[in-house]
Structure formats: C-alpha cells, structure tokens
Amino acid sequence: MTTFTITVNGKDTFPCRAEQKIIEAGQQAGFSFPTACRNGNCLRCEGGLTSGHVLQKNHTIHAGDAGSTQVLYCVAYPLSDCEISVTDVTAPGELPVHTLNCQIVRIESLNHDVSRAWLQLPAGKRIHWHAGQYLMLNLHGECYPFSIANACQGRQIELHIRHGDDNSAAQDIMASLNSDSTVSVTLPAGIRFIDQAPDQPVWFICGSTGFAPVKAMIERLVALDFQQPVRLFWGARTTQDLYLPDLPGQWTEELKDFEGTTALSDMQHPDHQQGLVHEAALAALSEPHLPLFFLGGSPPMAWAVFDALVEEGVPANNIHCDVFDYAPRD
C-alpha cells in the first residue's frame, strides 16, 4: 500500500494513501478543510497544486498544468508526494484567525494605571482562542498586541491595559476605547498557551499586566480540573501595582494544589515577599527539571527570568513566553 506525504501551504504535512481522497486523509490527521458537498460540485474545497500529481475524476493533474490551480481535494487522490495550497485550512490544534468588530462593553479601573476592557464578540460566529493567546487591536491604522486575560467561554473578551504616564500609545488606545462603541480585533495569535492539561506541574512567573495571559491559563486549568501543583509568582514594584487581589485565594479553592506568591521590588510589606519575582520562584524551586514555566511580562523581564531559570538548571524547552516569539533575542 503506497502512502504519500501531503504538504499544506508549505508548512504542515499529513500522510495520504494512494486510494484515499486527500481531504479525507487530512481530516483524519486533524486538519480542518473547507468543505460542503464533498463530491466535487460546490468548489468549496478548491485549491492549488504546487508540486506533485493527483488523480481527480479519472484525470491526472500535474503541478503547473492549467487545471492545477483549481483542484477539488474532496475528490482528488494523490499519485505522488504533493504540495497543496488551500485557503482557510487549519492544522491540528491551530485555530482560524478572524478580524471582526467587537462591541466595547465596559471599561473599569483595576489600579492606578491598569484598566480592564470588556469586549463582546459578534453573535452568531463561533470564535475560539486558547488560554494564553493574544489578539491585535486594530486602531488608527496600527495593530497593538494585547494578551487575552480570560479563557474562551463565550463572547466576552477581557483585556488588561497598563496606561501609565510613560506610555502615550496606551493612553491613546484608552482614549479610543473610552470614546468608541466598537473596535476591530484580529484573533487569535500566539503559540504559547494551555489547551489540554499538561502532565507536569505548572509554574507562572509574571510582572505587571503579564498577569493577564497567566489569569487566562489558570482559568483553563480550573476548567480542566487540573490535579498537579500550580504555582503563581506575581511581581510588582509596590502594593499599588497589584490588582485583582482576590483571585489567588479563589484559585486556592478551585484547584487541587495552588499557591500564590507576590513579590515587591520597591517596598517592604508583611503580606508580600521582598525582591524580584523570579528570585521568589527560584527560592521555592527544588526540582528544576520538573515544572512547566510560563512567563508573562515585558521582553527585558521575560528574558532576564529565562536566563535565571536556565542558569538554575531549568531546561530551556520547559520555559514558555510570547515574548520569545515576538521579541526574540539577536
């Protein structure tokens, strides 16, 4: 039995037996293809053949032939390894990206320079994101990334926006959100997230609004009834910079083994550790190889914590943070 490799849009692959329809094999492998009739009539699954040969309704189509830009993959069988190009196809675990207008439902203050914006997705469209992913706010011709601060459970999206005096772009964003009734967003984005329950303890280390994706991931762990230890280390300069102080206590109730630690770098307070947040995490770390780490914060903070963890013996591939993808080190 001959099996060929199908490459989709130049990146993801799946196996397809010679007697198997390409879409059928892709769907078995977890890909989501646009389809409707599944018998070659509606053209919904039409795509290009970049390399290789396929058999479609008893006709052989070679890449480069006139018909190779309009292959119907619901009725096409591979005759060789193939590269295909199809729009709106998603690989296993990948979610479709949407750009749409959200209603701005509510803006509320969380502390002296952080506000929470609640957006509502349009009705009638199923939009999904994984906990820990981010979106782009499309404002005034620019795209601004913001972590989504809640796990996907309905139409509401929660954003935490720090808009201190030192951040004029964030102040402009807040001015728009306060004056407009809708805003354009593109989502989801990011590859550092929690969808299924990890098979090891999870530790979160975050600062400032780096708490937002962490909150979403912890909510997901609660929904998954995660049984392994979860540790949260949340850093700030002073007590004023912390927000949503009741959540760690709530998560202690909801998770089997949750502990939250806050660390203040610029002041002493009996309820908080003093020092940098990753120092508090390292002090608690007895088995460096064990936990899965998620970091949340600015690029300098995230890379500094990454270095400190690796120096302490944590394997680099146990450490995840969006920053590593959108602000890589040279």
Ligand code: FES
């Ligand atoms: S799904 Fe209708 S032509 Fe392929």
